[in-house]
Amino acid sequence: MLRNNFKYLMVGLVFGIVFVKAEVISWFRIQEMFRLQSFHMYGIIGSAVLVAMLSIWLIKKFRIKTVSGEPIVIKPKEFNKGQIYGGILFGLGWAVTGACPGPLFAQIGTGATVVVVTLISAILGTWVYGKFRNRLPH
Amino acid sequence: MSILALIKQPWPWYVAGPLIGLIVPALLIFGNKPFGISANLRHICAACIPAKIPFFHYDWKKEMWNLFFVLGILIGGFIASSMLSDQTTIALNPDLTKELAPYGITRFDSLVPVELFSWSQLFSWRGLAMMVGGGFLVGFGTRYAGGCTSGHAIMGIASLQWPSIIATCCFMLGGFLMANLILPYILTF
Numbered sequence: 001m002l003r004n005n006f007k008y009l010m011v012g013l014v015f016g017i018v019f020v021k022a023e024v025i026s027w028f029r030i031q032e033m034f035r036l037q038s039f040h041m042y043g044i045i046g047s048a049v050l051v052a053m054l055s056i057w058l059i060k061k062f063r064i065k066t067v068s069g070e071p072i073v074i075k076p077k078e079f080n081k082g083q084i085y086g087g088i089l090f091g092l093g094w095a096v097t098g099a100c101p102g103p104l105f106a107q108i109g110t111g112a113t114v115v116v117v118t119l120i121s122a123i124l125g126t127w128v129y130g131k132f133r134n135r136l137p138h
Numbered sequence: 139m140s141i142l143a144l145i146k147q148p149w150p151w152y153v154a155g156p157l158i159g160l161i162v163p164a165l166l167i168f169g170n171k172p173f174g175i176s177a178n179l180r181h182i183c184a185a186c187i188p189a190k191i192p193f194f195h196y197d198w199k200k201e202m203w204n205l206f207f208v209l210g211i212l213i214g215g216f217i218a219s220s221m222l223s224d225q226t227t228i229a230l231n232p233d234l235t236k237e238l239a240p241y242g243i244t245r246f247d248s249l250v251p252v253e254l255f256s257w258s259q260l261f262s263w264r265g266l267a268m269m270v271g272g273g274f275l276v277g278f279g280t281r282y283a284g285g286c287t288s289g290h291a292i293m294g295i296a297s298l299q300w301p302s303i304i305a306t307c308c309f310m311l312g313g314f315l316m317a318n319l320i321l322p323y324i325l326t327f
Binding site: 024029033059073090095108 | 145148149150151152153154155156157158159160161162163164165166167168169170171172173175176178179180182183187189191193194202203204206207208209210211212213214215216217218219220222223228230231233234237238246248249250251254255256257259260267268269270271272273274275276277278279280281282283284285286287288290291292293294295296297298299300301302304305306307308309310311312313314315316317318320321324
């Protein structure tokens with residue numbers, strides 16, 4: 001299990017380092033972003049999207065395959081109203097905690113152990129969504 | 139300046155952003171994996187507390203790679219803060235520090251503000267609302283939206299999916315509402 005997944009652990013590790021070194025996991029940087037007081041986070045997300053977009057374009061253009069030789073497929077996302085309602089709810093939470101799900105893990109790694117509480121609450125939030133999914137507008 | 143000293147400084151956006159963007163092709167080429175972190179919260183539910191909820195009954199073991207990915211993020215956070223930091227205090231917009239001071243937030247030396255997020259704060263209304271309430275919204279909202287900043291804003295927009303553009307606009311809308319209109323009240327709790 002570890003053998004197959006070690007590469008993903010390493011990609012995550014690099015990602016975690018970038019998160020900390022570029023202060024993406026800083027509550028203050030998230031406040032600056034939503035108060036339009038700094039370009040930092042816009043620069044990061046914007047350039048990440050552009051590099052990812054260019055990479056996907058190259059993968060499609062040159063029909064690049066995975067390391068094991070499979071064709072690369074990207075599953076299309078289907079629209080539902082959840083992207084609106086859920087999106088707004090997540091945005092509210094993002095500005096409070098100063099963290100989206102990835103940074104939560106990195107924050108715990110930096111020694112902010114109390115963020116475990118935020119993470120458990122986020123897991124609980126996901127569970128409650130799963131439980132009441134059928135009754136929510138989509 | 140040595141390379142290590144350079145690495146130990148805070149990284150500018152134009153270094154960090156492209157590196158984050160490269161995670162998308164890395165995951166695709168390593169194993170056809172879509173970049174998306176909030177899905178892990180669902181996998182944890184499926185593994186630990188599935189109850190009888192259909193949404194949590196699927197083969198989560200197939201998604202194990204993603205749990206390794208977030209474990210890597212956690213370890214990366216530890217390495218960066220303990221070994222790759224020169225203890226520079228974050229350079230914030232002075233407007234922000236001025237606005238936060240009246241709420242008793244005066245320490246800017248950590249990424250996670252200790253005056254808001256610490257074990258002692260957990261037993262205050264403000265701390266409870268921000269950690270437990272905020273965390274709940276993150277978990278509920280991302281799953282309802284079908285993704286977070288990684289899955290929608292980066293992976294989704296980069297693969298030109300319009301539902302992801304709508305989701306990202308809604309993330310920003312929620313964030314703007316909270317930071318500017320609601321959070322100032324929560325901070326007075």
